[in-house]
Amino acid sequence: MAFYSEKVMDHFQNPRNVGEIPNADGKGEIGNPVCGDMMTFYIKVKDNKLEDVKFKTFGCGAAIAVSSMVSEMAKGKTLDEAMLITNASVAQELGGLPPNKMHCSNLGADALHKAIEDYKKKQAAK
Amino acid sequence: MTEIYLDNHSNTKLDERVLNEMLPYLKENYGNAQSMHSIGAKSKDALDIARKQVADLIGSKENEIYFTSCASEANNLAIKGAAEAYKQKNPKGNIIVSGIEHFSVLYSAKRLEQAGFTVTYLPVDKYGTVSPEDVKNAIKPDTILVSIQHANPEIGTIQDIEVISKIVHEKEILFHTDAVCTAGTVPVDVNKLGVDLLTLSGTQFYGPKGAAALYIKKGIRVIPQIDGGIQENGRRAGTENIPAIVGMGKAAEIAKNEMAQNYNKLISLRDKLISQLPKNIEYSYLNGHPAGRLPNNVNFSIEFIEGEGMLLFLDQKGIYVTSGSACTSKALKMSHVLAATKMDTAVAQGSVLMTLSKYITAENIDFILKEFPPIVKRLRDMSPLYAFFQKTGKRQEAGPGTDYEHEHEEE
Numbered sequence: 001m002a003f004y005s006e007k008v009m010d011h012f013q014n015p016r017n018v019g020e021i022p023n024a025d026g027k028g029e030i031g032n033p034v035c036g037d038m039m040t041f042y043i044k045v046k047d048n049k050l051e052d053v054k055f056k057t058f059g060c061g062a063a064i065a066v067s068s069m070v071s072e073m074a075k076g077k078t079l080d081e082a083m084l085i086t087n088a089s090v091a092q093e094l095g096g097l098p099p100n101k102m103h104c105s106n107l108g109a110d111a112l113h114k115a116i117e118d119y120k121k122k123q124a125a126k
Numbered sequence: 127m128t129e130i131y132l133d134n135h136s137n138t139k140l141d142e143r144v145l146n147e148m149l150p151y152l153k154e155n156y157g158n159a160q161s162m163h164s165i166g167a168k169s170k171d172a173l174d175i176a177r178k179q180v181a182d183l184i185g186s187k188e189n190e191i192y193f194t195s196c197a198s199e200a201n202n203l204a205i206k207g208a209a210e211a212y213k214q215k216n217p218k219g220n221i222i223v224s225g226i227e228h229f230s231v232l233y234s235a236k237r238l239e240q241a242g243f244t245v246t247y248l249p250v251d252k253y254g255t256v257s258p259e260d261v262k263n264a265i266k267p268d269t270i271l272v273s274i275q276h277a278n279p280e281i282g283t284i285q286d287i288e289v290i291s292k293i294v295h296e297k298e299i300l301f302h303t304d305a306v307c308t309a310g311t312v313p314v315d316v317n318k319l320g321v322d323l324l325t326l327s328g329t330q331f332y333g334p335k336g337a338a339a340l341y342i343k344k345g346i347r348v349i350p351q352i353d354g355g356i357q358e359n360g361r362r363a364g365t366e367n368i369p370a371i372v373g374m375g376k377a378a379e380i381a382k383n384e385m386a387q388n389y390n391k392l393i394s395l396r397d398k399l400i401s402q403l404p405k406n407i408e409y410s411y412l413n414g415h416p417a418g419r420l421p422n423n424v425n426f427s428i429e430f431i432e433g434e435g436m437l438l439f440l441d442q443k444g445i446y447v448t449s450g451s452a453c454t455s456k457a458l459k460m461s462h463v464l465a466a467t468k469m470d471t472a473v474a475q476g477s478v479l480m481t482l483s484k485y486i487t488a489e490n491i492d493f494i495l496k497e498f499p500p501i502v503k504r505l506r507d508m509s510p511l512y513a514f515f516q517k518t519g520k521r522q523e524a525g526p527g528t529d530y531e532h533e534h535e536e537e
Contacts, residue, residue: 004438012438015508039510056509060453063432
């Protein structure tokens with residue numbers, strides 16, 4: 001059996017929503033190049049909903065697939081709904097990840113939540 | 127799809143001639159080499175021939191070759207077996223190894239440390255070279271064994287074993303070298319190298335899995351690590367794996383006869399890859415020694431991206447490589463070899479190891495040079511590190527937003 005599921009390979013090879021959002025409403029970064037995985041998420045918010053989600057990721061196949069899946073799951077959701085996305089639910093949507101990839105590479109939801117928190121902080125400061 | 131296998135330090139493809147030599151010992155010649163009857167005698171004869179073939183490859187005598195199941199076992203036997211034979215009373219003695227040894231050497235040393243020996247780990251320079259001067263300075267009055275690999279399987283750097291063994295022998299200390307990467311690929315002569323113990327493996331020169339050997343110089347004592355039989359002159363119990371040993375023997379014979387032609391071919395393919403790759407891929411850096419390296423080893427770090435992504439995309443093109451990145455290792459730890467060369471950790475994550483074989487052609491190299499750059503571009507376009515570098519001209523330091531504590535599980 002291949003190392004990754006078909007779904008993981010699909011998201012790795014054809015990642016959805018790669019890129020940056022200029023003047024993003026929120027930005028969240030997680031991980032560290034030293035550890036081998038780093039993700040940056042950008043969000044655009046309209047009417048309390050995630051109008052757009054984009055990401056850039058340095059990391060292994062799982063890290064890229066996770067980022068892509070998170071962006072897909074989050075797009076169009078309300079901020080509260082998006083906060084309910086967990087690393088575990090992302091892994092589940094991907095049809096599972098190898099055990100040793102559950103830790104470091106599976107940080108997409110955390111990065112998204114950071115972007116939402118960044119947005120809320122900016123709103124509060126306004 | 128043409129398959130281009132570039133993971134030859136892990137395992138090589140069996141030579142067809144080797145397979146043919148092995149087949150009778152998987153079929154009609156199934157006897158145990160220790161049996162007295164005619165079927166057993168056939169296995170015994172084959173064992174003797176293979177021992178001679180392997181001895182000829184490294185310039186030793188037949189009775190100095192001890193077959194094992196793999197190189198890890200041979201390294202365990204060398205390190206633990208010699209330490210046990212030459213141990214002193216409290217403390218038991220000091221062992222010197224380099225920090226870039228194979229895990230079978232490093233963990234054998236660790237085991238001895240737990241058993242009351244002391245171990246000195248020697249550093250390497252940025253090319254992965256062990257300084258003979260460091261060896262000299264590390265030797266203590268109670269040093270009993272020094273083990274320095276002949277060449278490194280990851281970065282390809284070849285050590286000056288002749289010089290190091292002289293230094294060690296001046297102090298009348300035992301010297302072992304792990305020659306897994308060199309034996310069968312470059313000329314290896316135990317007398318010229320001046321070693322007491324040497325590990326080699328058939329899997330590195332187109333032999334089968336299941337056979338490796340330890341050269342033990344006549345007169346050197348080694349305590350068996352597998353007890354219970356008279357096989358291998360009492361130094362390694364267990365029924366001999368005749369088909370694999372026959373294969374290793376034949377592979378050794380072929381390797382010796384064809385070494386010069388393979389060597390020249392590998393050098394020319396390696397040098398093409400080493401010289402052309404950085405021209406096609408910006409911000410790529412050769413790892414290991416630029417000149418004193420294995421003829422089949424190419425190792426680059428490709429900056430701003432991570433090794434596993436490259437490995438997976440190359441895999442889809444039929445190009446099979448490996449990487450020293452943390453993500454690629456099952457333990458999620460960066461390669462201890464790259465770490466020892468003090469390479470920037472983020473850059474090390476982008477390491478790609480390509481090890482060539484005699485089956486690789488010039489067309490294969492052209493194909494790699496064509497297919498690799500677009501893969502790098504694709505991953506860099508996704509990389510926040512590359513985006514940061516393009517915007518600022520600077521490398522991103524571990525900074526804000528990088529506070530996530532990884533809980534790496536211990537091996």
